[in-house]
Amino acid sequence: MNKNSPKTIHLKDYTPPSHVIDRVGLDVTFHAEETAVSAHLAVRPNPDSPASEGPLELDGESLRLVRIAVDGKELAKGDYSTTDQKLTIHHPPARPFTLDISTLCSPKANTELSGLYLSNGIYCTQCEAEGFRRITYFLDRPDVLARFRVRIEAEKSEAPVLLANGNLIDSGDIAGTGRHFAVWEDPFPKPCYLFAMVGGNLAFVEDSFTTMSGRKIALRIYVEPGKEDRCGWAMESIKKSMAWDEQAFGREYDLDIFMIVAVSMFNMGAMENKGLNVFNDKYVLALPDSATDTDYSNIEAIIAHEYFHNWTGNRITCRDWFQLCLKEGLTVFRDQEFSSDVRSRAVKRIQDVRTLRAQQFPEDAGPLAHPVRPSSYIEINNFYTATVYEKGAEVVRMMKTLLGESVFRKAMDLYFTRYDGQAATIEDFVQCMSDASGRNLSQFFRWYEQAGTPELSVKSQWDKRSKTYVLKLTQRVPTTPGQPDKQPQHIPVAVGLVGPNGHDMALELDGEELLHESILELKAKSQTFRFKNIGSRPVPSINRGFSAPVKVTSDLTQKDLLFLMAHDSDPFNRWEAGQIIGKRLILDTMTKIKARRPVAEPKAYAAALSETLADRQADAQFKALMLNLPTEQDVASDIARNVDPQLIHNGRERLKQRIGRLMHSRLMQRWNATKITGPYSPDPASAGKRALRHASLALLAAADAKEGARLAMRHFRDARNMSDEIGALGVLIQLEEPERDEALQQYLDRHEDDHLLVDKWFALQAQMPTPEAAERVRSLMKHPRFNWQSPNRIRSLIGTFATFNSVGFNAPDGAGYRLLADVVLRLDKSNPQVAARLAASFRSYKALEGKRRRHAANALKSILEAPGLSRDTYEIVSRSLQ
Ligand SMILES: [Zn+2]
Numbered sequence: 032m033n034k035n036s037p038k039t040i041h042l043k044d045y046t047p048p049s050h051v052i053d054r055v056g057l058d059v060t061f062h063a064e065e066t067a068v069s070a071h072l073a074v075r076p077n078p079d080s081p082a083s084e085g086p087l088e089l090d091g092e093s094l095r096l097v098r099i100a101v102d103g104k105e106l107a108k109g110d111y112s113t114t115d116q117k118l119t120i121h122h123p124p125a126r127p128f129t130l131d132i133s134t135l136c137s138p139k140a141n142t143e144l145s146g147l148y149l150s151n152g153i154y155c156t157q158c159e160a161e162g163f164r165r166i167t168y169f170l171d172r173p174d175v176l177a178r179f180r181v182r183i184e185a186e187k188s189e190a191p192v193l194l195a196n197g198n199l200i201d202s203g204d205i206a207g208t209g210r211h212f213a214v215w216e217d218p219f220p221k222p223c224y225l226f227a228m229v230g231g232n233l234a235f236v237e238d239s240f241t242t243m244s245g246r247k248i249a250l251r252i253y254v255e256p257g258k259e260d261r262c263g264w265a266m267e268s269i270k271k272s273m274a275w276d277e278q279a280f281g282r283e284y285d286l287d288i289f290m291i292v293a294v295s296m297f298n299m300g301a302m303e304n305k306g307l308n309v310f311n312d313k314y315v316l317a318l319p320d321s322a323t324d325t326d327y328s329n330i331e332a333i334i335a336h337e338y339f340h341n342w343t344g345n346r347i348t349c350r351d352w353f354q355l356c357l358k359e360g361l362t363v364f365r366d367q368e369f370s371s372d373v374r375s376r377a378v379k380r381i382q383d384v385r386t387l388r389a390q391q392f393p394e395d396a397g398p399l400a401h402p403v404r405p406s407s408y409i410e411i412n413n414f415y416t417a418t419v420y421e422k423g424a425e426v427v428r429m430m431k432t433l434l435g436e437s438v439f440r441k442a443m444d445l446y447f448t449r450y451d452g453q454a455a456t457i458e459d460f461v462q463c464m465s466d467a468s469g470r471n472l473s474q475f476f477r478w479y480e481q482a483g484t485p486e487l488s489v490k491s492q493w494d495k496r497s498k499t500y501v502l503k504l505t506q507r508v509p510t511t512p513g514q515p516d517k518q519p520q521h522i523p524v525a526v527g528l529v530g531p532n533g534h535d536m537a538l539e540l541d542g543e544e545l546l547h548e549s550i551l552e553l554k555a556k557s558q559t560f561r562f563k564n565i566g567s568r569p570v571p572s573i574n575r576g577f578s579a580p581v582k583v584t585s586d587l588t589q590k591d592l593l594f595l596m597a598h599d600s601d602p603f604n605r606w607e608a609g610q611i612i613g614k615r616l617i618l619d620t621m622t623k624i625k626a627r628r629p630v631a632e633p634k635a636y637a638a639a640l641s642e643t644l645a646d647r648q649a650d651a652q653f654k655a656l657m658l659n660l661p662t663e664q665d666v667a668s669d670i671a672r673n674v675d676p677q678l679i680h681n682g683r684e685r686l687k688q689r690i691g692r693l694m695h696s697r698l699m700q701r702w703n704a705t706k707i708t709g710p711y712s713p714d715p716a717s718a719g720k721r722a723l724r725h726a727s728l729a730l731l732a733a734a735d736a737k738e739g740a741r742l743a744m745r746h747f748r749d750a751r752n753m754s755d756e757i758g759a760l761g762v763l764i765q766l767e768e769p770e771r772d773e774a775l776q777q778y779l780d781r782h783e784d785d786h787l788l789v790d791k792w793f794a795l796q797a798q799m800p801t802p803e804a805a806e807r808v809r810s811l812m813k814h815p816r817f818n819w820q821s822p823n824r825i826r827s828l829i830g831t832f833a834t835f836n837s838v839g840f841n842a843p844d845g846a847g848y849r850l851l852a853d854v855v856l857r858l859d860k861s862n863p864q865v866a867a868r869l870a871a872s873f874r875s876y877k878a879l880e881g882k883r884r885r886h887a888a889n890a891l892k893s894i895l896e897a898p899g900l901s902r903d904t905y906e907i908v909s910r911s912l913q
Contacts, residue, residue: 036909037902041407042353048170049082050074050123052177055223057167061154061185061230063139066147067097070134070167072177075127087123089132090164090171092116093146097133118168132168141165142820142861150296151255153231154190155309157302160352160411163223173349174454176220183228184212190230192253196221196305198287217305219285220452222348227304229253229292236262240270240284243277248284252315253292261316264327264713265291268334275335275369280443282342291315291334295786298822298864299415301333303340310337313787313823319711321785323754324718328374336366342447350454352411356403356479357457359415360423364431367424374715377602378652384577384603387425389664390417391580392484396668397874398911400482400511404457409906412864413871418482425580426478430461432523432550432578433475434468442467474554475521482511485520487553489585493568499541500528500565505557506581512913522553525578525601528562528569533598539563550578570594575601582668589615589635596639602649606656609643612636613660613686614669621682630685637693644697651705652719658726660687663837673880676841680800684733691734698727702742711752718754725758732762740768747774757791764795789816790827797832797839804839805846808832812854819857822865829854833872840872841879845886848873852890855904856897863901870894870907888912 056071076083096113099106101124111120118132141148146165147156156162164171181195187209193202197217204211215228234256240248250269252262269289276282286306293312301310314333317326343365344358371379394400394417401414403423408414431439446463457479465472490503504524508517526549528536538549541561551560570591574583587595595608616633623630643649643657663683667674691698705724707717728746732739740763747759760778763771775795782788793816797808811817811828818824833840833851840847851872858866876887894900894908 037409037905039407039409042351042404043406045351045353046082047080048077048172048175049080049085050087050170051077052170052175053220055177055179057179057181059181059183059228061138061183061190063149064137065135066138066154068134068136068167070130070132070169072130072132072169073127074123074130076123076125084125087120087130089118089120089168090116090161091118091134091168092161092165093136093141094165094168095135096168097135098131099133100131102128103131134167136166143864144296144298144822144862145864147228148296150294153229153233153255153292153294154185155229155231155292155294156227156304157298157309158226158304159224159302161224163226166226169223171223173222173224173351176222176348176452176454178217178220179226180214180216181228182212182214183230184210185230187211190232192233192235193228193230194253194290194292194307195228196226196307198306217286219305219346221305221345222454225303225305225345225348227302227307227309229307229309232256233292234259236266238266238270240273240289242273242283244283246283246287248273248286249288251288251290253290254312254315255293255295258293258312258316261318261321262293264317264322265315265330265334268331269338271331271373272335272338272369275372276339276342276365279368279372280342280365280440280447282339282447284341285346289338295823296821298862301337303337303344305341305345308337310334311823313790316787317713319713319752321753321782321788323757324713324721326753327713328370328718331373332366332370335369336362339365339369346452347447347450348454350456352408352414353404353406354456355411355414356419356423356426357455357460359420360403360425361427361460363420363424364427367428375650375652375719378650378656378715378719380576380603381606381653381656383421383424385662387417387421387580388668389662391421392582392668393664393875394418394871395422395482395484395511396509396671397877398512398913399871399874399907402480402482402514404479406480410867410902412903413867413906416871422580429478429523429579430464430472430475432525433470433472433552434464438468439464472521474519477518477520481508481517481520482514483509483517485522485579485581487522487524487574487579487581487583489571489573489583491571491586493565495568498563498565500562500569502526502551502560502562502571503557504551504553504560506553507556512910519554519556522579522581524551524553524573525549525575526551526560527572527575527599527601527604528565529572529595529598529600530569531567533594535600536565536569549575572599572601572604574604576603577607587611593635593639597642602653605643606653609636609639609657610661610665612639614666616686617661617666617679617682618669620685621678624681624685625678630689632693633686633689634693637690640690641694641697644694644701650716650719651723652715655719655722655726658723658730660690667837667875667878670878672878674875674878675880676837676883677802677843680838687730687733691730691732694730695734698731702727702731706749711754721754721758725761728758728762729765732766736766736768740766740770744770744774747777753788757795760795761798764799767801783816786821786823790823793817793824793828794831797828798836800836800838802838802842802844802846804832804836805842805850808839809850819861822862825854825858825865825869829869830872833869841883843882845883845890848876848887848890849893852894855894859897859901859904860899863903866901867903867907870904870911873908873911876911 054073058069060067138147138149145162183193193213195215201214233253235251235253238250291308293315297311343361442464486507488505492501530536592608599605663679705720743759743762750756855870
């Protein structure tokens with residue numbers, strides 16, 4: 032390991048800041064090479080800190096110190112010292128004082144995209160988690176809350192628009208120069224990670240929203256000039272989000288103006304800076320001919336997510352970065368609920384569980400597993416993970432399930448009242464849940480502290496004579512790095528018993544009253560639940576609505592599962608039953624392929640899918656989800672060791688082929704019947720129709736590649752919107768047919784001027800499922816359109832390859848792993864955050880069969896041996912190798 036292993040930070044070492052900063056005045060003069068920042072800080076010793084009489088240590092990175100003064104008096108050389116991480120004032124006054132610090136930073140040289148940088152000529156900032164220290168020296172930690180006032184000055188020709196958080200209180204030209212200024216003031220105290228400023232040549236669209244108390248809020252979306260016509264959907268989404276948060280949580284917006292700025296160079300999806308959200312433009316810009324249905328729903332959900340942070344994150348923030356899920360898990364839960372309310376709840380739940388299984392389950396099962404609230408980190412940017420976000424949301428959802436809808440709302444109200452304006456912890460949040468409900472949630476708290484996906488096994492028995500039905504639930508929480516011994520968790524398991532007539536039976540638990548919403552609370556390692564008056568053998572529907580993020584194994588037969596697929600009143604478990612059958616069939620097909628034995632026709636499964644297609648009650652999007660077989664990742668998660676990704680792919684493709692053949696006429700009929708001829712609308716019903724059409728096409732193509740290519744090409748040529756274009760291309764890239772390259776070329780010719788659509792072109796090619804895919808990706812890295820400075824482009828090509836091309840990334844000769852290692856090392860020098868995220872794509876390598884596992888380990892070692900590795904990449908790679 033490296034000699035200078037970076038320092039690990041532990042939750043248990045938390046101490047309050049030595050000083051409080053009440054007010055921040057910033058004077059900023061934009062300049063690409065040398066931006067001047069003068070900070071005027073009102074500082075006082077923190078009465079709650081034992082270190083308040085000691086030195087004041089401020090964070091700072093990549094700054095040039097010009098001047099420092101206390102109470103207006105410049106400090107002498109011996110009064111302070113600097114390192115590349117800190118500025119220390121040795122003997123600060125033991126009373127309130129002012130601190131003036133002037134520094135220079137270079138937006139142009141900032142390739143890390145953290146702090147102040149240039150995105151396509153626009154000045155913008157990203158301060159979460161620790162970017163503010165790259166703008167000025169500061170106590171860069173979330174529990175230091177200050178009121179900010181910012182004056183920005185710039186050349187009018189270079190940056191005609193100047194924005195910051197809060198409300199605009201002054202602006203004007205500077206006489207006799209080509210310069211101008213703007214002054215922004217944010218009345219709400221905030222941690223510096225929520226600070227933002229933007230300057231550049233930007234156009235905007237404007238609208239307004241009237242809040243429940245009758246205040247009129249100006250809404251603005253800023254984009255590069257010429258893109259104003261692509262903001263309509265984003266603007267609608269802001270208004271929907273504002274209305275929903277009032278209605279669902281009683282939360283009103285608090286400033287006079289709410290702004291979104293869309294930029295093309297951004298390390299993440301979007302950022303909830305107070306009153307001035309900065310977005311990756313991919314999550315703002317949409318027109319029917321440039322955005323897919325998925326883009327539309329992502330834009331709606333991400334705008335909602337960032338907006339909801341105004342209360343969960345901004346008004347109530349995190350005490351320290353270990354509490355990240357306090358704002359993220361809760362806000363993901365809130366945006367999921369929003370999408371469920373404005374779209375189909377059943378479909379949304381299935382999609383969210385698919386995401387959880389695709390991203391969080393593998394993380395939880397590998398060397399990077401960590402609790403929802405981690406207890407240590409080297410680089411906090413590495414913990415913006417599926418565990419903190421997605422599993423964090425599941426934990427909040429479980430508390431809602433345990434408390435019930437109305438008590439949960441009361442608990443949230445209590446949380447908002449009790450902690451408004453403060454930096455809180457997970458304990459504070461859970462205490463509100465406990466206080467509002469009177470429930471003891473101390474065992475439940477383990478969900479925040481124990482990593483690993485709990486495994487739930489279910490055994491059932493019906494006794495005809497006594498009319499008793501017994502469910503025995505047993506839980507096991509697997510060992511994860513640093514946590515060899517696990518305690519039983521408090522798991523809410525929603526259960527229904529489906530009778531032979533297909534209806535839910537009335538539930539009566541032995542010795543107790545009728546169950547509240549049929550939630551079984553599993554707290555011990557093993558528990559038995561007895562139901563009375565069960566006159567005939569039911570089929571149990573376990574973990575309805577995915578009430579707990581666990582892996583369930585049950586003794587259900589294929590016949591039981593087909594029955595649930597047809598009759599379960601819980602749409603999630605209808606889908607889930609189909610997925611379990613699909614997984615079993617894929618595993619069986621893999622065994623047969625390996626043994627060179629014939630594979631049986633999946634007739635019963637195909638018939639059940641056909642019945643679903645014919646169901647008049649179910650919506651089209653649900654049907655499309657039913658037609659999608661379990662992913663290769665789902666199957667790999669189940670196998671868990673000695674995984675051969677190529678064999679999984681072959682098994683799954685073979686099953687798809689069989690189903691496609693068995694259902695051929697129905698799928699053809701569906702593909703023909705779901706064609707929409709009118710103008711494009713992104714509404715869920717139309718989007719569902721298109722999704723069903725694409726799912727049908729994919730199965731037809733699996734059945735017969737030549738026919739599939741022909742149909743997909745027709746689909747592509749007839750496309751009048753981006754959803755259909757990408758839908759057709761998504762099918763074509765799976766096929767080794769001449770139509771594939773023809774369509775890709777046509778697509779590029781048509782869209783080469785639109786960077787978001789060029790991203791899609793790279794992403795499509797990264798998904799071709801062949802062992803030679805790495806070679807193709809390597810040559811695309813030399814394509815004139817590839818750009819090492821653009822995180823979106825890197826993620827489109829290399830991120831997609833490593834995450835969604837299991838066959839290509841896991842090529843048996845290790846070419847995919849070597850490619851990723853090369854990319855990580857190259858990026859680590861310019862953008863370590865993105866490099867480390869890519870390096871996390873190795874997360875499941877320990878589950879692979881021996882040869883691949885060794886290739887992957889060698890690739891990881893080659894990264895770790897490189898000199899001068901960043902903290903970010905070092906942490907991910909060293910943890911992966913442990
Ligand atoms: Zn967030």
